[in-house]
Amino acid sequence: xxxxxxxxxxxxxxxxxxxxxxxxxxxxxxxxxxxxxxxxxxxxxxxxxxxxxxxxxxxxxxxxxxxxxxxxxxxxxxxxxxxxxxxxxxxxxxxxxxxxxxxxxxxxxxxxxxxxxxxxxxxxxxxxxxxxxxxxxxxxxxxxxxxxxxxxxxxxxxxxxxxxxxxxxxxxxxxxxxxxxxxxxxxxxxxxxxxxxxxxxxxxxxxxxxxxxxxxxxxxxxxxxxxxxxxxxxxxxxxxxxxxxxxxxxxxxxxxxxxxxxxxxxxxxxxxxxxxxxxxxxxxxxxxxxxxxxxxxxxxxxxxxxxxxxxxxxxxxxxxxxxxxxxxxxxxxxxxxxxxxxxxxxxxxxxxxxxxxxxxxxxxxxxxxxxxxxxxxxxxxxxxxxxxxxxxxxxxxxxxxxxxxxxxxxxxxxxxxxxxxxxxxxxxxxxxxxxxxxxxxxxxxxxxxxxxxxxxxxxxxxxxxxxxxxxxxxxxxxxxxxxxxxxxxxxxxxxxxxxxxxxxxxxxxxxxxxxxxx
Amino acid sequence: xxxxxxxxxxxxxxxxxxxxxxxxxxxxxxxxxxxxxxxxxxxxxxxxxxxxxxxxxxxxxxxxxxxxxxxxxxxxxxxxxxxxxxxxxxxxxxxxxxxxxxxxxxxxxxxxxxxxxxxxxxxxxxxxxxxxxxxxxxxxxxxxxxxxxxxxxxxxxxxxxxxxxxxxxxxxxxxxxxxxxxxxxxxxxxxxxxxxxxxxxxxxxxxxxxxxxxxxxxxxxxxxxxxxxxxxxxxxxxxxxxxxxxxxxxxxxxxxxxxxxxxxxxxxxxxxxxxxxxxxxxxxxxxxxxxxxxxxxxxxxxxxxxxxxxxxxxxxxxxxxxxxxxxxxxxxxxxxxxxxxxxxxxxxxxxxxxxxxxxxxxxxxxxxxxxxxxxxxxxxxxxxxxxxxxxxxxxxxxxx
Numbered sequence: 026x027x028x029x030x031x032x033x034x035x036x037x038x039x040x041x042x043x044x045x046x047x048x049x050x051x052x053x054x055x056x057x058x059x060x061x062x063x064x065x066x067x068x069x070x071x072x073x074x075x076x077x078x079x080x081x082x083x084x085x086x087x088x089x090x091x092x093x094x095x096x097x098x099x100x101x102x103x104x105x106x107x108x109x110x111x112x113x114x115x116x117x118x119x120x121x122x123x124x125x126x127x128x129x130x131x132x133x134x135x136x137x138x139x140x141x142x143x144x145x146x147x148x149x150x151x152x153x154x155x156x157x158x159x160x161x162x163x164x165x166x167x168x169x170x171x172x173x174x175x176x177x178x179x180x181x182x183x184x185x186x187x188x189x190x191x192x193x194x195x196x197x198x199x200x201x202x203x204x205x206x207x208x209x210x211x212x213x214x215x216x217x218x219x220x221x222x223x224x225x226x227x228x229x230x231x232x233x234x235x236x237x238x239x240x241x242x243x244x245x246x247x248x249x250x251x252x253x254x255x256x257x258x259x260x261x262x263x264x265x266x267x268x269x270x271x272x273x274x275x276x277x278x279x280x281x282x283x284x285x286x287x288x289x290x291x292x293x294x295x296x297x298x299x300x301x302x303x304x305x306x307x308x309x310x311x312x313x314x315x316x317x318x319x320x321x322x323x324x325x326x327x328x329x330x331x332x333x334x335x336x337x338x339x340x341x342x343x344x345x346x347x348x349x350x351x352x353x354x355x356x357x358x359x360x361x362x363x364x365x366x367x368x369x370x371x372x373x374x375x376x377x378x379x380x381x382x383x384x385x386x387x388x389x390x391x392x393x394x395x396x397x398x399x400x401x402x403x404x405x406x407x408x409x410x411x412x413x414x415x416x417x418x419x420x421x422x423x424x425x426x427x428x429x430x431x432x433x434x435x436x437x438x439x440x441x442x443x444x445x446x447x448x449x450x451x452x453x454x455x456x457x458x459x460x461x462x463x464x465x466x467x468x469x470x471x472x473x474x475x476x477x478x479x480x481x482x483x484x485x486x487x488x489x490x491x492x493x494x495x496x497x498x499x500x501x502x503x504x505x506x507x508x509x510x511x512x513x514x515x516x517x518x519x520x521x522x523x524x525x526x527x528x529x530x531x532x533x534x535x536x537x538x539x540x541x542x543x
Numbered sequence: 544x545x546x547x548x549x550x551x552x553x554x555x556x557x558x559x560x561x562x563x564x565x566x567x568x569x570x571x572x573x574x575x576x577x578x579x580x581x582x583x584x585x586x587x588x589x590x591x592x593x594x595x596x597x598x599x600x601x602x603x604x605x606x607x608x609x610x611x612x613x614x615x616x617x618x619x620x621x622x623x624x625x626x627x628x629x630x631x632x633x634x635x636x637x638x639x640x641x642x643x644x645x646x647x648x649x650x651x652x653x654x655x656x657x658x659x660x661x662x663x664x665x666x667x668x669x670x671x672x673x674x675x676x677x678x679x680x681x682x683x684x685x686x687x688x689x690x691x692x693x694x695x696x697x698x699x700x701x702x703x704x705x706x707x708x709x710x711x712x713x714x715x716x717x718x719x720x721x722x723x724x725x726x727x728x729x730x731x732x733x734x735x736x737x738x739x740x741x742x743x744x745x746x747x748x749x750x751x752x753x754x755x756x757x758x759x760x761x762x763x764x765x766x767x768x769x770x771x772x773x774x775x776x777x778x779x780x781x782x783x784x785x786x787x788x789x790x791x792x793x794x795x796x797x798x799x800x801x802x803x804x805x806x807x808x809x810x811x812x813x814x815x816x817x818x819x820x821x822x823x824x825x826x827x828x829x830x831x832x833x834x835x836x837x838x839x840x841x842x843x844x845x846x847x848x849x850x851x852x853x854x855x856x857x858x859x860x861x862x863x864x865x866x867x868x869x870x871x872x873x874x875x876x877x878x879x880x881x882x883x884x885x886x887x888x889x890x891x892x893x894x895x896x897x898x899x900x901x902x903x904x905x906x907x908x909x910x911x912x913x914x915x916x917x918x919x920x921x922x923x924x925x926x927x928x929x930x931x932x933x934x935x936x937x938x939x940x941x942x943x
Contacts, residue, residue: 281880282679419590447566447620447675448588472682507650508678508716510623513591 026523028537033411035459037534038523041172042127042151044189046526049533052462057387057532062188064229076205076243078258083236084117086257087194090232092118095125095150096193099230101223102132103198103210103359107269110198110236110261112139119148127171129190130154131181131222132425136269144169153190154181155415155425156525164524165421167540173422173525175415175538177430178222178358179384179393180530185225187387189532195226195233197250198264202237206255207248210360211370213239215264217271218339218360218369220249221379227254238264249377271362277316277342282472286313286441289470289493290400291320297487299397299437300324307336307399307432308343313441314400318342325351336383336396339365339375347375356392358383358428384431386530391434399435403442405456408498410463410478412440413456415527418449420457420516420541422525430530433465437484444471445505450513452502457516459536460527473501517542555636557703558629560617566675568621572633575611580604586618599623603630606645607638623647624714625674628706636702644709649743652716656776657745659804662686662938663845663874664890665883666723670695671704677711681718683880688720692735693727693750701727705738712742721745723781729757733764740768744778746804751812752782753789755799762800778802781847785809786816790831793838805845807876808835811852821852823859825866836871850876857885864889892940900933907933 028036031048039046047055072078080086092098098118100111111130118126128140128149138159143149151171156164164173176184184190199208200215210220215238227233233255240260245252264270278284290313294300300321308314319342325331332352337343339357341364346352348368355375360366368375383392393399404424405413414429416422432438442451451471467484469476474496477484488495506512518539525538553573560569568586584596596618604612618626624647631645666687669676672695680688690708692701708724724739725748726732732749739747749761758780765778780803782796789796790813797806810828814821821827832848839846848867851860864875864886875886892900903920907930910918918925 281683284881285682419588448592448622449620450591472679508622510592510595513588514594516590 035536047533049535055531061186079204080257083259086234090194097127099129099192099195099226103217104265104270106134106136107265109265115143125150128152161422165541176528177426178380178428179431182225182380182385183387185229192230195230197223197235199235199237201239202235203243203245206235206252207245208250216366218366219377224379232256283313285472287316290317296491302330303333304397305334309338344368393431394434396435398437399432400439403440405453407456410466412461413458414460416458433461439468441470444473448509450505555633557632564619568618570629570633571615573613582614584616587620624710628710632703632706649713665877665886667877671708672696672700677715685883687723688717689723691725693725709738741772746779748781750783751785755795758799779804781805783809785812790834797838797842805847806839807847808849810849845873847874848872850878854879892936896936897940900936903933
């Protein structure tokens, strides 16, 4: 494997899985030429004039779609940890004796550890998408045949659109569909909200299969997925465990330390003047990124201001803002609970977005850079504000990038992280894996203090007279080292053996992830 | 000692294990007659701190002269003070006659002193045997931090908790919080004192006090330890009255020692003792609370209210604390960090209180400058206690 040092000073391979790569050239410095990919021309004469695309099983649909060894097959992750369609899909592929599939999910969850046996037996060659939990550990130990490719949600759209990844067959699990393939995620027993992550798949794949457990009469509206892009529709009994698709119990953390961080986020946003009429912010699910919403809400009410829009990850907390008139719109990338699903279904101001609208870097503008503040997590951050979201300090790949890289372009990017987890310091000298260049990360908020990137002199002067605990990353790091018992050792990695690469939002290679030796 | 060790071969353990355990560890130790030291460490943070954990283990074996043993550690990201406490705890179960202690360096930040009348608006209870709560507790800025050896520690864990609390007093930074320990009821509490008094504790809370005698016994025991360790820093006492009899003897208790800084009440036990349910409104304990306030003021010490146990209901806490303030309490116990801010907000002085206090202090300072013995504001004479109260109001509002 040949390596080159990219402009972020990281060694990256020039080629993986037989595909040539472009090393990272710096934020905003790589502007590819050429044309975007396009799907083959279809003709309606090849389809039932009555609009019926039903086939009797997923296996039949795969045969009709011409499945063969080495193909790229995509799935989406809106069913989250309740998804059984992807597992069923690969059970069938395995049964057909097909090998060397490139699995191209928009994300994976622990439920997909079912697929480890197919990675072992060669049914799946490698994963391009998040490798979480058990799949991550499998990859980190160097057991995957090919090299994993990690992309952000926007980067995934970019890769499809730019022709970096060509999808042979897209399998789209849809909580509601008609026989023509018009589909949505807001109705049915497996309702999961929007289906935005499957948009590019439906537009660019050679063959598109919609799998539903709720076949409704034509027309299925709203049509988040347009039937005109769909080849086959398959009816199944169930898409998955609905209690794990949306928990219905997305609750704010009870951890007092995380609530303290959430409080600091709101106070910081107020101190630097972000909370004003017409502002916007991005929230996530779980932990701190939900917990700050009630604090923001209190401040919005006290100041009598209203947001123009909020981005999510929608949950009942964002829905409350919309329903209480504190924001004009929710622009929703994925829906985390039943309140979110209901709101998207019933409220025209709760709008589904796709990675194309919200994140794609190779588009005519970028929603992500319009947002006033994005609150994100990280597994590690270094003294130059570079951050890691995919590997832990022990070297293991445990998370996907999600929309994280894309959100870094907001006007004020805030990493909300604990300064240490159990005995694991989060502020390190060098991140194990670089996922986000420090120049895009403005503030790190921990329970032990708030560090502002020295590049953001405007923010530094804005908090000058506040009572916020402003410190440097170095100061917080030193305190944590004292608590944890010194400077932690680094994992032993096999620097010759790249198990996955991290792509930047423009398709260039930002960093390599290595095999863990111990 | 060596001879004795050779005659023993049994296994002891300390700490916690299981899927939900965080920031703690489980240590099992078997002392052997021969075979040298054998250790196995399974740690969640092995990559980062595996060597450090091994070094600590060797250092402790060396300290206690352990040459032949099998030691097993299952670590869930425990900090060094916890690992050391669990190790010593397991070892002492096998060698209870060994009086040596393994003491980690005393963190400089932990040598802060205290005063008898410092602010004690909030005191946060930390269960003595739960190390995961320790390192961040001070970030929530309570006036006092109570490491609890009593009710929050299961009877079978009392011994383990002592080592942990002792180590925490030395290693954990509680930031500016006053360092308090609630000992067990006597006589067990007297053993607790040996684990905490030499390690810069500021206040000892004595539970279930019913007579002055109990306070005096604790006071004398502390004095003995102070003498033995040549301790210079002050250690104050806060008796907790938790029974009908205790309430009857409240004044006698409050004035039992000049080391008492505050008197407080424990309502869970008190309401049980008088046979009623504890309510958020607290009518059933109004008499007892007023009695504690009156006794405390008569003895010249602070009166501090009980904890409020419905910790998710911050609105009810606010009302309850307002009531406490209105009848004369100066502080309240907290069982959850989120309660601290509410308590502080309630005890903060109101704007009119602040304005009046500023005038009083101003008049007092002017009179002092002019060498006048008598201070007057308008046509009212101002006594020393009034000035003192005004200063406290300004302190509560951070204006002075």
